[in-house]
Amino acid sequence: MxxxxxxxxxxxxxxxxxxxxxxxxxxxxxxxxxxxxxxxxxxxxxxxxxxxxxxxVQKADSILQKPRVNIDKVIRRKYIKTIDQNVIGYISGINFANQLGLTSQTASVSTIVTNETGRPEHVIMFDKKKVKLKKSKVKITNQNYKILQILDLLNSLDQVSEISLESSIRLINNYLKNTNITINDLKPYIKFYPRKTLENLLEMELYNEPAQA
Structure with a gap:
């Protein structure tokens, strides 16, 4: 072989x-x-x-005459998570808001923020599927991707959320469950976002106070 x-x-x-x-x-x-x-x-x-x-590698017993790999799987592996489970990107925009339950709307073109692009923003085509890629403000890792994902969301919360602020807080906190984000964790990233992102963060109290020595 x-x-x-x-x-x-x-x-x-x-x-x-x-x-x-x-x-x-x-x-x-x-x-x-x-x-x-x-x-x-x-x-x-x-x-x-x-x-x-x-x-x-196509399975030998496939009955498809024109074999095709799952395009969503290709996109996830190339731009979101590698085969060895390293996070290199994340879903952003209205489709992420939909995943959390903040809106019933979806976008036909998903937005992915990723390490795997050198351009600020552009649309690519896989087969017949369009995806918008955005360059991350900082390197995305297993440890910070949820922080960056939520900061992106807070930057456009008033545009994507269809529910009350209280319900939004509950759903976002549920997503961040067990993450234990402190204000110190946020400091390296908040400088890359507009003031309204910080205001939303403070209003919603989506972080824990650091433990006292």
């Missing part, structure tokens, strides 16, 4: 997006050899090419 194909099967399995960028970091061969292997596997049909730099 081809060593690259074996590695992909062991690390990713079937119907999981495989990114060339990730493979380069995790497999001990030169970039040129990796490209040749991927092209050879793709030409043989062992790998299905979604687009440049993105592949997957």
């Amino acid at each position: 081809n060593s690259v194909y074996k590695f992909i099967l062991e690390e990713y399995g079937y119907d999981e997006p495989v990114f060339t960028k990730e493979l380069k970091k995790n497999i001990n061969i030169s970039d040129g050899t990796l490209r040749q292997n991927l092209k050879r596997l793709s030409d043989k049909g062992a790998l299905i090419k979604v687009r440049d730099g993105i592949y997957y």
Whole structure:
């Protein structure tokens, strides 16, 4: 069995997006050899090419004549959370407000704030699905993504929420449950947001006081 194909099967399995960028970091061969292997596997049909730099292994018993990977899964893996569970982005805007229950509205084009773009804001197309990408104000990590997500929300709360302030506070607090955000946690990020974000934060008291020494 081809060593690259074996590695992909062991690390990713079937119907999981495989990114060339990730493979380069995790497999001990030169970039040129990796490209040749991927092209050879793709030409043989062992790998299905979604687009440049993105592949997957189709299950052998698939009945689909035109195999397709789950595009939402590709987008999540590329822009939100890697295969090793590192958070690199998050859903923002009205679709995040909808997830929390603040509104019944949804947007046909999801907004994702991510580390994986160098441009302030632009729209990309995967298959027939549009996604708006926004560059994060700071590097997104497992530890801070919820903080940044809520700060983004507070910046546009009056535009996206259809419910009372009291209900909004309850739902946001439920999302932040077990996060234990203190004002000290917020200080590195609040400077990147308008004054109204801070005012909403203070009014809603969405943080805990730091423990006294």
